[in-house]
Amino acid sequence: MIQLYEAPMSTCTQKVRFVLEQKGLSWEGVSVDLHSGENFSPEHMKLNPKGVIPILVDDEDVIIESNNICQYLDEKYPQVALMPNSPKGRSDVRTLLQLIDEHLHSDVSACTYAIAFRDRIAKQYNTPEKLKAYIAEIPDAGKRLSRSDYVAMGIESPAVHTAVIRIVAVLRRLESLLQNSPYLVGDQLTLADIAYSPYITRLDHLSMGGLWEDMPAWTK
Ligand SMILES: N[C@@H](CCC(=O)N[C@@H](CS)C(=O)NCC(=O)O)C(=O)O
Structure with missing residues (x-):
């Protein structure tokens, strides 16, 4: 199960x-x-x-x-393979997954908290004591600091500015991979396409789709 x-x-x-x-x-x-x-x-x-x-x-x-x-x-569960056959293809997928763990996830998360979640958190934890207690529960020290910033400063948080610059760099990299194939690696759907798609959807939901306006391979 x-x-x-x-x-x-x-x-x-x-x-x-x-x-x-x-x-x-x-x-x-x-x-x-x-x-x-x-x-x-x-x-x-x-x-x-x-x-x-x-x-x-x-x-x-x-x-x-x-x-x-x-x-x-x-x-x-190998019945439907989501990794390429070749070692090079698998290595390319892993490199792309690593980029998400290195910073794309936290960068998209920064935008999400600063734009979409900030008001809800501020309303839910509506006294300095309640907010402090909520932040104190977060196990990771870096996340405690950044989440306080997103709530206090929203999109004015310097971390959000850095996040947007890094997100654009990732989008440009994906755009170049999509020049000759509808898939990020090789000619079949892989874990790379699957792993990136929710972040692109999230950016779209945050009305940040303009970031890839000049990247035509996305629309194919
Ligand atoms: N690197 C982790 C990130 C997990 C993560 O940040 N999950 C978010 C939801 S997408 C979460 O649980 N956030 C709750 C919180 O940080 O309070 C993964 O890929 O599983």
């Missing part, structure tokens, strides 16, 4: 769901309420000490980190 700890708005969860669908696997969702901080509960932290989703539980095995979960599913 496969269980996925998830929330509908989570980009990392969306890529795992995409893989599960491609593989035709049956699975059960376990909803985690990120808005109420359920992800910081002791039960959740036992499964993922980072206090985040997604978490995949496959029988007894607990797998964390969305890119890692996608690769795990591809190896364990």
Whole structure:
């Protein structure tokens, strides 16, 4: 039995769901309420000490980190291959996945918090004490600092400016990969396409689609 700890708005969860669908696997969702901080509960932290989703539980095995979960599913359930055959192709996919973990995820997250989540957090934790308690629960020290900034400064946060510059650089890189193929690596759908798609959708939902206005390969 496969269980996925998830929330509908989570980009990392969306890529795992995409893989599960491609593989035709049956699975059960376990909803985690990120808005109420359920992800910081002791039960959740036992499964993922980072206090985040997604978490995949496959029988007894607990797998964390969305890119890692996608690769795990591809190896364990090879019926529909989502990695290229060649070592070079697989290496190219892994390089692209690494870029997400290095900064794309946190950059898109910076924009999401600064533009879309900021007001909700400010309303929900509407006294300095409540906000402090919410921030204090976040296990990662860097995230504690950046989240405070997004709530206090919104898009004026210097981290958001850096994030947008880095996102544009990633989009340009993807655009060059899409010149000769509708797929990022080779001529078939791979984990790279699946992993990037929720971030592009999120940027679109944040009305940031203008960032790729001059990148024609996207529209193909
Ligand atoms: N590198 C992790 C990032 C996980 C992550 O940041 N998940 C978000 C949802 S997409 C989350 O749980 N956020 C809740 C929080 O940080 O409070 C992965 O790819 O799984």
